[in-house]
Structure formats: structure tokens, C-alpha cells
Amino acid sequence: MTARTSQTPLELFATDSLIGEEERAIRDTVRRFVEDRIKPEVADWYESGSIPARDLAKELGALGVLGMHLEGYGCAGTSATAYGLACLELEAGDSGLRSLVSVQGSLAMFAIWKHGSDEQKQEWLPRMAAGEAIGCFGLTEPDFGSNPAGMRTRAVRDGSDWRLTGNKLWITNGSVADVAVVWAQTEDGIRGFVVPTDTPGFSAPEIKKKMSLRASVTSELVLDDVRLPADAVLPGVTGLSGPLSCLNEARYGIVFGALGAARDSLETAIAYSKDRDIFDKPLAAYQLTQAKLADMALELGKGMLLALHLGRLKDAGTLRPEQVSLGKLNNVREAIAIARECRTILGAAGITLEHPVLRHANNLESVLTYEGTSEVHQLVIGRALTGEAAFR
Numbered sequence: 105m106t107a108r109t110s111q112t113p114l115e116l117f118a119t120d121s122l123i124g125e126e127e128r129a130i131r132d133t134v135r136r137f138v139e140d141r142i143k144p145e146v147a148d149w150y151e152s153g154s155i156p157a158r159d160l161a162k163e164l165g166a167l168g169v170l171g172m173h174l175e176g177y178g179c180a181g182t183s184a185t186a187y188g189l190a191c192l193e194l195e196a197g198d199s200g201l202r203s204l205v206s207v208q209g210s211l212a213m214f215a216i217w218k219h220g221s222d223e224q225k226q227e228w229l230p231r232m233a234a235g236e237a238i239g240c241f242g243l244t245e246p247d248f249g250s251n252p253a254g255m256r257t258r259a260v261r262d263g264s265d266w267r268l269t270g271n272k273l274w275i276t277n278g279s280v281a282d283v284a285v286v287w288a289q290t291e292d293g294i295r296g297f298v299v300p301t302d303t304p305g306f307s308a309p310e311i312k313k314k315m316s317l318r319a320s321v322t323s324e325l326v327l328d329d330v331r332l333p334a335d336a337v338l339p340g341v342t343g344l345s346g347p348l349s350c351l352n353e354a355r356y357g358i359v360f361g362a363l364g365a366a367r368d369s370l371e372t373a374i375a376y377s378k379d380r381d382i383f384d385k386p387l388a389a390y391q392l393t394q395a396k397l398a399d400m401a402l403e404l405g406k407g408m409l410l411a412l413h414l415g416r417l418k419d420a421g422t423l424r425p426e427q428v429s430l431g432k433l434n435n436v437r438e439a440i441a442i443a444r445e446c447r448t449i450l451g452a453a454g455i456t457l458e459h460p461v462l463r464h465a466n467n468l469e470s471v472l473t474y475e476g477t478s479e480v481h482q483l484v485i486g487r488a489l490t491g492e493a494a495f496r
């Protein structure tokens with residue numbers, strides 16, 4: 105049989121036909137940035153466990169992706185679908201890069217944009233959109249990850265001031281942040297606080313020896329009697345719905361983002377299998393290889409259709425949290441399976457940083473866990489299906 109021209113997995117699904125012209129232009133711009141700026145360097149960042157976060161934040165700000173789906177205050181105000189597509193392209197570079205952008209835009213900026221006072225918005229959002237100020241989001245604690253309601257960090261009144269004490273753990277961007285959105289118990293319930301990181305009593309030691317998301321800053325936040333003025337509190341929300349509203353935004357970005365890591369892995373494996381001769385013919389020409397590639401392309405394409413569907417629901421303002429759980433659970437689970445299977449196609453070469461597949465697979469271990477673990481999303485979906493909450 106004569107060889108046919110090959111198609112990429114997403115060309116096979118013709119998913120571009122579901123994306124508008126402007127969204128495609130945004131996607132292509134981010135893809136070029138990742139190809140030119142990120143891919144040549146990211147393996148070195150990963151190996152050294154460090155990332156030039158400050159420089160990158162400014163470049164990402166100039167690219168317009170920081171808080172890109174928010175309106176006003178220097179943000180681009182794009183569709184949610186365009187934001188999702190940008191997350192996909194960023195994560196095709198590295199999940200750490202997408203995490204930087206997600207935490208900045210969907211967690212720290214969104215918290216201020218949605219729940220902040222006008223003064224807080226004016227003070228932080230334009231600088232954060234430009235990447236001149238970096239934000240982090242402190243919810244998780246050493247003893248409270250999946251169950252943030254139990255948090256021990258506490259804010260008490262001292263005259264009109266607040267005093268904040270506690271520890272947050274696993275906080276992306278923590279050590280490089282200029283501002284931390286910190287969630288704490290108060291006598292009225294959980295409240296969010298906008299904490300400039302140069303406030304006395306605040307420190308953010310970086311967590312080292314990570315095997316995953318090595319091209320990302322992850323930190324502890326130590327709040328040792330941090331004194332804040334009365335207007336440091338986010339006035340717009342009390343209770344767990346505050347942080348959960350932000351997590352919902354970031355989870356939505358992950359629905360798309362994880363597919364970027366999967367797509368990059370799969371395209372790498374396809375290219376490798378065509379070049380690699382085994383028993384005198386290309387690995388790509390074996391039925392077992394093609395079965396693997398076909399199954400992975402199916403999952404990638406199905407994940408993309410799901411992501412685009414959720415994107416359109418979000419743009420229509422009807423996306424529900426349990427639907428975000430469907431996307432996060434499925435797309436991260438399938439993405440990590442794809443990255444691991446791609447690693448097998450590369451054989452020994454797959455274990456090095458010369459190729460992105462094991463880097464993506466290792467990164468996706470974190471993505472599987474943060475923003476609600478797979479198990480927590482199963483429970484959210486289970487509750488939606490049965491009406492029974494099985495969290496405890």
C-alpha cells in the first residue's frame with residue numbers, strides 16, 4: 105500500500121472547525137511563544153529545578169495571557185475558550201509554565217477581580233496583568249489539602265488591623281510572589297486577605313527535591329503574626345465559596361492545559377516512531393504501535409471535544425462546577441496515561457530530558473493532585489449523580 109500523508113491527532117478530529125478565527129489567532133500566538141521561547145530552554149530549567157519566573161512573567165504579560173479572560177484593569181477580556189486554548193499551548197511547553205499563568209490569572213488575580221475592593225483591584229490587577237507583580241494563592245495547609253475547610257490559619261482583629269498566623273504549604277509562585285492571597289479562619293468564617301509579601305512576619309521558603317513540576321516555584325508560606333490594615337481583607341466574600349470560586353477558574357484552565365502536555369507527548373511519539381527503525385522497518389509501521397497511537401489519539405480528541413464543549417458553556421455563563429470536575433478528572437487522567445504510553449514508544453530515549461514525554465508525565469502527577477485530586481472530582485461527580493455527598 106502506498107504511504108499516505110499523515111495527519112496530526114487533532115487534525116484527524118478537525119477540532120479547528122470548532123474554534124473561531126480570533127481564538128485560533130490567540131492560540132497560534134501562544135504556540136509560537138512556546139516554540140520559540142520555552143521549548144529550547146525548558147529541559148534545562150527542569151533539570152536545574154529553577155525557572156526565570158520574573159522574566160517570564162513580564163514576557164507572559166506582554167503576550168497578554170495573564171488574567172486574559174478577565175475584563176478591565178489591563179486584562180485582555182478574551183473568551184473563556186480562548187483562555188483554555190492558551191492554557192493548552194502553554195502546557196504543551198511545560199505544566200510548570202501553565203501553572204505560573206493559572207495561579208497568577210485564575211487564582212490570585214481572579215480572587216482580587218471577583219471579590220476585591222476597587223482599591224485592591226486598582227493597586228494590583230494592572231501590574232499583575234503586565235507581569236510586573238507576581239501573585240500566589242495560599243489555601244492548602246500541611247494538614248488540610250482536600251479538606252480546606254479545616255484550615256488552621258487564623259486572622260484576628262487587633263483594633264481595626266488584622267493579625268494573621270499560620271502555615272500554607274505547596275504554594276505555587278510563593279517565593280517569587282509580590283502579593284499573596286491568603287485564606288484564613290476568622291470569627292465570621294473563612295476570609296481572603298491580600299498580603300504584600302514584604303509585610304513583616306511573612307516568609308516563603310521554597311520547597312526543593314521535587315520530582316514533578318520542577319520548572320515551577322513551589323513554596324511554604326509562613327505567616328508569623330503578620331499585621332495587616334483593615335482594608336487588606338477581600339470584602340466581597342465570606343466562607344469557603346470564596347476560594348472554591350477561584351479553584352473553579354483554575355480547574356477550568358487545566359481541562360485544556362493537560363491536553364497540551366498530552367498532545368506534545370503524542371506528537372513526539374509519532375515522530376519518533378517514524379524515525380526509529382526496529383527489525384528493519386520503522387516502529388510506526390508495526391500494528392502494536394499503531395494500536396497505541398490510535399487509542400491515544402482517540403482519548404486526546406475526545407478530551408478536546410469535551411474541553412471545547414465546557415469552554416462554550418463557560419462562555420455562555422452556564423458552566424457548573426461539577427461539569428468542570430468532569431473535564432478535570434477525564435482530561436488529566438487521560439493525559440497522564442498518554443504521556444506514560446508515549447514514553448514506552450520512545451524506549452530508553454523516553455527517560456531522558458532530550459524528549460519531553462517523561463517530563464510531561466512527571467508534571468501531570470502534580471496536575472492530577474492539585475486543584476482537587478482525581479478522587480475529589482470523582483466524589484463531586486458522584487454527588488451530582490446521586491444527590492449523596494460521600495466526602496466524609
Ligand SMILES: Cc1cc2nc3c(=O)[nH]c(=O)nc-3n(C[C@H](O)[C@H](O)[C@H](O)COP(=O)(O)OP(=O)(O)OC[C@H]3O[C@@H](n4cnc5c(N)ncnc54)[C@H](O)[C@@H]3O)c2cc1C
Pocket residue numbers: 207241242243244246247248249250251273274275276277316317322470473474475476477478479480483494495496
Ligand atoms: C506542585 C503543586 C502545586 C500546588 N500549588 C498550590 C497552590 O498554589 N495553592 C494551594 O493552595 N495549594 C496548592 N497545591 C496543593 C494541592 O491543592 C493539594 O496538594 C491538594 O488539594 C491535595 O491535598 P493534599 O496534598 O494535602 O492531599 P490529601 O488531601 O492529604 O489527600 C491524600 C489522598 O487522599 C485522597 N482523599 C482525600 N479526600 C478523600 C475522600 N473523601 N475519600 C477518598 N479519598 C480521599 C486524595 O484524593 C489523595 O489521593 C499544590 C500542590 C502541588 C503538588
